[in-house]
Amino acid sequence: RKEVEQDPGPFNVPEGATVAFNCTYSNSASQSFFWYRQDCRKEPKLLMSVYSSGNEDGRFTAQLNRASQYISLLIRDSKLSDSATYLCVVTSTGGFKTIFGAGTRLFVKA
Amino acid sequence: NAGVTQTPKFQVLKTGQSMTLQCAQDMNHEYMSWYRQDPGMGLRLIHYSVGAGITDQGEVPNGYNVSRSTTEDFPLRLLSAAPSQTSVYFCASSDLRGGLAGYNEQFFGPGTRLTVL
Numbered sequence: 001r002k003e004v005e006q007d008p009g010p011f012n013v014p015e016g017a018t019v020a021f022n023c024t025y026s027n028s029a030s031q032s033f034f035w036y037r038q039d040c041r042k043e044p045k046l047l048m049s050v051y052s053s054g055n056e057d058g059r060f061t062a063q064l065n066r067a068s069q070y071i072s073l074l075i076r077d078s079k080l081s082d083s084a085t086y087l088c089v090v091t092s093t094g095g096f097k098t099i100f101g102a103g104t105r106l107f108v109k110a
Numbered sequence: 111n112a113g114v115t116q117t118p119k120f121q122v123l124k125t126g127q128s129m130t131l132q133c134a135q136d137m138n139h140e141y142m143s144w145y146r147q148d149p150g151m152g153l154r155l156i157h158y159s160v161g162a163g164i165t166d167q168g169e170v171p172n173g174y175n176v177s178r179s180t181t182e183d184f185p186l187r188l189l190s191a192a193p194s195q196t197s198v199y200f201c202a203s204s205d206l207r208g209g210l211a212g213y214n215e216q217f218f219g220p221g222t223r224l225t226v227l
Contacts, residue, residue: 008150034215043200043218044153087152096141096160097168098216102152 006101023088032091116219133201142184
């Protein structure tokens with residue numbers, strides 16, 4: 001079993017739709033959680049950190065459920081520019097080893 | 111600031127050849143790391159460093175060496191290239207202020223696309 005698992009998609013949604021991604025992790029001692037965004041053939045860039053209390057940044061909301069060991073990302077009012085691969089990232093105890101999920105592809109269509 | 115830079119952008123090697131992928135950052139970050147990205151696998155950590163003179167292995171270190179003689183540079187050496195090392199390689203850096211590196215944003219370079227024939 002992979003340490004971090006994501007549905008690879010693709011998710012095909014119309015502009016304006018709400019879409020949600022989940023990610024599960026296997027190490028219950030994991031300390032930090034992030035969502036990164038990666039455009040085609042580009043480097044990953046931080047989208048947002050994920051906190052136990054949940055956090056929101058504009059149209060994006062991230063949640064962490066430690067009991068069930070999953071994190072989620074909700075995108076509201078999808079834009080064409082949201083089309084990308086979204087990477088779930090988990091950092092182990094100690095803080096130096098980061099595990100990336102394989103990513104979920106999102107296509108937003110006009 | 112240039113951020114994280116990587117050279118070369120593309121490279122083709124023959125099996126058995128050696129080469130060094132260069133990575134440099136100008137943000138004075140203590141933490142630097144190398145990942146490889148393969149289709150369906152996500153990014154996998156090869157090696158990382160928490161400062162000059164300190165390196166450690168990640169998830170997939172075999173076939174790769176690293177060294178960290180300065181804060182700015184973190185080269186990755188392929189000792190004897192194999193077709194299984196065909197991949198996209200990303201270098202990343204992060205500072206250690208406010209806690210351990212894993213708690214902070216990682217900044218990635220543009221990647222090196224390596225093909226081993």
